[in-house]
Amino acid sequence: MSKINEAMSFIRRVKKEKRLNTVVFFVTSICNEKCRHCFYWEKLNQRGDLTFEQVQKISATMPPITDLWLSGGEPFMRRDLPEILELFYRNNHIEWVNLPTNGLFKDRAHQWLNRVLTNCPKLRIDLNISLDGFEETHEKIRGVPGCYQKTVDMLCSLPPLVEKHRLRLRVNMNTCLNGDNADELIEFMKFVYQELPLDGQYLQLIRGNPMDPSMKIIPIDKLKEIYEFARLLYERYSERLFKRLGPLTRGVAKTFYVGTLALHNKIQYANYLQSTKWPMMCTAGETFCVIDYNGDVRACELRGKLANLRDYDYDFSRFWADQLRQRELTQIVCDQCWCTHVCNIHDSLRYDPKVLALEIPKTYWQTRQASTEWKEFFDVEEEGNDPD
DSSP states (O other): OOHHHHHHHHHHHHOOOSSOOEEEEEOOSOOSOOOTTOTTGGGTTOSOOOOHHHHHHHHHTSOOOSEEEEESSOGGGOTTHHHHHHHHHHHHOOOEEEEEEOSOOHHHHHHHHHHHHHHSTTOEEEEEEEOOSSHHHHHHHHOOTTHHHHHHHHHHHOHHHHHHTTTTEEEEEEEEEOTTTGGGHHHHHHHHHHHSOOSEEEEEEOOSOOSSGGGGOOOHHHHHHHHHHHHHHHHHHHHHHTTTSOHHHHHHHHHHHHHHHHHHHHHHHHHSSSOOOOSSOOOBTTTEEEEOTTSEEESSTTSOOOEEGGGGTTOHHHHHHSHHHHHHHHHHHHHTOOOOOHHHHHHHHTTOHHIIIIIHHHHHHHHHHOOOTTHHHHTOOOTTOOOO
């Protein structure tokens, strides 16, 4: 198969039918940290989490979806989390779970991940563990003394579980770019790449209205420098992820993995200081929706509440058919509310054939040719080398 045919085959596998495929579910409002950059801080540690019976009704009336992206609160503080994941696997045929965590529940993580991956044999889970800088910075941001080492300990304990569920469990690091960590972030990312057993590192810009608004301020030149370094980092992680693939398939997979992450950063950078049109339409409220811990539903995390599912007796299909959702889709187009929210960026690009076929490969090759001062650090392998 030629490289072009291989690429087109990959695009067909990646491209999604334009329907609801992704649900962000804030499974609990309960959290054991006090992050100064949290956009959800005013809703944390409230009463009123959906009961398991209510979640059952929602899942039973929701169509099949591919992606369930959890949020909170801290998801591992919800004691019926394994049952919830197994429920959506049975009822809605989810294929991929994005599971963020602060990394303070090592034993639960091992037990619950092993259970869910064993009981759901076709499910893939990305465990995204938060680290926002070296120890002093991380703990200053998160407000919990001792949390840094506990998170690192959890990370270092996971390789046997990853090996047991090979290709179905990835462990990544999530870092929120902010005013407190920007100056040390490149050195921190180097350290993490060299010392911790990770499949990837992802950068998030603070969105919404954080507890400490000053943390959103990052010098634009520093942001550019961090993104340039991150692109090279994505290249190296892609070599870890795809080392078992043949040379041709590996090249295509790397192009789309690195190109997609670089395009995320390119769009975020363009929207950091002012709203700037994306290269694709935003599909929030059409292919993507948010369910809050108490049953509130939104088109995306940055827009207001549309309804509460209790008004529909927790029948998700009734809500999805309601005209108020159609009005919200029209309003999103009118508002032109382009943003830096990577979840919506990632979900939306999967429905645009031009972005998949042209923009992602172009972004990959443009950034690959960019001159940076860090290439020697990575000692990038020649394209086409056989995997180890």
